[in-house]
Amino acid sequence: MGNRLAVVTGAQRGIGLAIARALACSGHDVVVADLHAQNSASWFREHWGCSARVHCLKVDVSDEGSVCSLFDQIQTLGLSVPDVLINNAATQVWGPLVDMSLEDWNRTLSVNVTGTFLMTREFARRQGEVSATKGAIVNMGSGCNHLAFPDLSAYVSSKGAVEMFTKAASLELGKQGIRVNCIAPGAIETDRTQAETDNYSDSWSPLTPLNRVGTVNDVANAVVALVGDNMGFVSGETIRVDGGLFGRAVWPDSY
């Protein structure tokens, strides 16, 4: 039997890149699907040092035609129907909601929520064409699935929706043998988050019970575990990968 095929969106950098690498190094062939294609398949193979087959394809997850074309290209390449889908691509706009443009609001919801829906729908449709499937989807949420973050109203709204979509999709796709779960990362050090503040690690480590920020590999390792057969009865669940950060209640200092 060949490797399982995993499609990872937003995998050219950051957390998605680490997830794609971890899946490739744990027996999956991988489709790196991103809006941009700065790194080629041979770059990935060279840097990852594993024997997985890697393909880099462009997709805009918020665009229905682009998502269908991605799955058509996978078929044209002669690859198997994907077994694993990681809906990781997302975008974020900072600023007070009174100043937010409708365009920024719509773009955030389109990429983060509609993109997750479109990719999930197409994945499930293609899986439906093969029998006895055992698919797994992981949607990338956030601590703000449940908690409101300041100046991130569109992003917060989108991640709350991702968690409920995870539950709704798990209800409907379970009969097809597809498990759908969500990972909610805490403060994870990436190029993007480091650029947000002068010292990302010093800002977030003291707030995190495990007293450090997370690495992209912390998230990737959780994703690999969640799509694996050992987690075969887990569906509709959200797992926080945050060192305990967003389990903390607001509590008065006077205690």
Ligand SMILES: NC(=O)c1ccc[n+]([C@@H]2O[C@H](COP(=O)([O-])OP(=O)(O)OC[C@H]3O[C@@H](n4cnc5c(N)ncnc54)[C@H](O)[C@@H]3O)[C@@H](O)[C@H]2O)c1
């Ligand atoms: N980094 C963190 O601390 C953190 C915390 C909580 C949740 N998350 C979530 O983890 C995921 C990855 O975060 P990151 O920090 O690595 O993000 P990032 O911004 O570094 O990377 C996002 C990737 O998605 C791609 N992308 C954006 N729009 C796309 C589109 N329309 N179609 C296809 N690809 C698109 C980008 O090109 C990029 O490669 C996101 O879902 C994010 O919300 C991250």
